[in-house]
Amino acid sequence: MELTKNKKPLLKRILALILSFGPGIFAIGYTIGTGSVTSMIKAGSAYGMQLTWVLLLSCLFSGILMFVYGNYTLITGETVLYSFKKYLKAGKFIAILIIVGVSVGQWGSLMGILTISANMLYEIFAINFDSLKAYEYETVLLISIIIVGVFYAIMLVGKYTFFEKILVVFVSFMGLSFIISLFFVHPLPSEVLEGLIPYIPESKDPMVSGKMMVAAFVGTTMAAATFLSRPLFVKGKNWSIKDLGKQRKDAITAAILVFIISGAIMAVASGALYHQGNPVNNVLDMAKPLEPIAGSFAVAIFFFGTLSAGLSSIFPCLLIAPLLIADYQSGxxxxxxxxxxxxxxxACLVALIGPAFFGGKPILVQILSQVFNVFILPVVVLGIILLVNNKKLMKGYKTSLGVNIGLFAALFFSCIVSYTGVVGLVTKYL
Structure with missing residues (x-):
């Protein structure tokens, strides 16, 4: 009797903990999609764990920026893009530039996310229905239309809390799938430690250089959309200045989970493929090489996690433009x-461009869109530094020395990575 009583509350507490996860769930949704999964797999299979240091720094700075963006809104009651427009010189131009740049980048990622997710579902159907193989293009397009239609219908009837609960389900499945996969295939601990030493490996890939992969890593794990959208999500949660501690905990938890899940993906690819010299360019290519090593069960888990990653990213990507515009309007x-x-x-129509016109799996487009995401980062970081150090705006709340050091380090890091991305693109394509 005693054991039965203890088990039930424990399960309830675990479920309550998962469902109580706040705006950070959208950070994971923005950060870890099929594009991110593909980048991690590509990096893990080609470079092993050599880019762990990039992932660690990106997640650290992303956590700081989520925390600072959320705090600013709780303290001032104003959204950040609106504040850029109102308080910074040339702020209106900067805010509009950010809205356009981030929205275009996210919509570009959305095309690839939908295409890959639809292709994954097609692969599942084709295994059971042989006749579909003659109609791959039509089937992928139809699946894409159904996915977009369902998500759009949900968005029309739902509200913030509803979106949040759906994302909790997708992200939970995704995180568990990748972490479980890590038990089947994993790199040596010494390789993980070596990956913490800053180093940009040379790439043998004719399309993507090591510098581009570094920029893509930062573009997906330290995405401007993640913290730019946070003020609206914080408002959607109905948090107030009394919830500063809760907001800090949520930002830290989100950053840690992004690092764990992303690191698990890269580690699985490294353990399964790096030493075999089998770099991959597509999420779906992961299945066959992984099966002889880990078995069909591990492949199924990894496959399901990747699909969950894609579906969990569609919601945030569809929401980004209306979110940023609402932020700009201070609504x-x-x-x-x-x-x-x-x-x-x-956004739904733009998403369908991927499966309608590319048909295949635009992995290079995904990576390039992530590289381009880093170019707006320095502006986004510098803007919040100016706002949170304005004593009048912060109503007596002083930004600590530690947070300022973190922000300026994030600014320096974003500038270096932006420069690295430019050099990588110029070297590879010009």
Whole structure:
């Protein structure tokens, strides 16, 4: 009797903990999608764990920026892009530039995410229905339309808390799938430790250089969309200045989980493929090489985790443009407004460009979109540094020396990575 009583509350506590996860769940949704999974797999299979240091720094700075962006809104009551427009010189231009740059980057990723997710579902159906192999393009396109249609319908009837609960389910499955996969295939501990030493490996890939992979890593794990969207998600959670501690805990938890899940993906690819000299360019290519080493069960788990990663990213990518525009207007995200329906409808149509015109798996496009994401980072970091150090705006709340050191380190890091990305692109394509 005693044991039975103890088990039930424990399960309830675990479920309550998962469901209580706040705006950080959107950070994971933005950060870990099929594009991110592909980058991690590609890096792990080609370089082993040599880029662990990039992942660690990106997650550290992303956590600091999520914390600072959330705190600013809780303390001032204002959203950040609106504050850029209102308080910074040339702020209106900067805010619009950020909205356009981030939205275009996220919509570009959305095309690849939808294409790869639809292809993965097609592969599952094709295993059971041989006749579908003659209609691959049509089937992938139909699946894409159904996915987009379902997500758009959910967005029209749902609200923030509803979106959050759906993402909790996808992200939970994704995280568990990749972490379980790590028990089947993993790199040596010494390789992980060596990966913490800053080093940019040479690439043998004719399309993607080592410098581009570093920029892509930062573009996906330290994505501007992650912390730019946080003020609206914090408002959607109805948090107030009394919830500063809760907001800090949520940001830290999100950054740690992004590091663990992303690191697990890279580690599985490293353990399964790096020493065999089998770099991959596609998530779906992971299945066959992994099966002889880990078995069909591990492949199924990894496959399911990757699909969950794709589906968990569709929601945040569809939301990004209306979120940033609402931020600019200093409003709240109204999912019933005409503006929301039109913008998300356009995003759905843009997403269908991938499966309709590319048909295959635009992995290079995914990586390039992540590289381009880093170019807006320095502006986004510098802007928040100026805001949180404005004593008048912060209403007596002083930004600590430690947080400022972290912010300036993030600014320096973002500038270096942006330069690295430019050099990588110029060297490879010009």
């Amino acid at each position: 709240t995200l109204d999912t019933n407004s005409k503006q929301f329906r039109i913008i998300t409808g356009i």
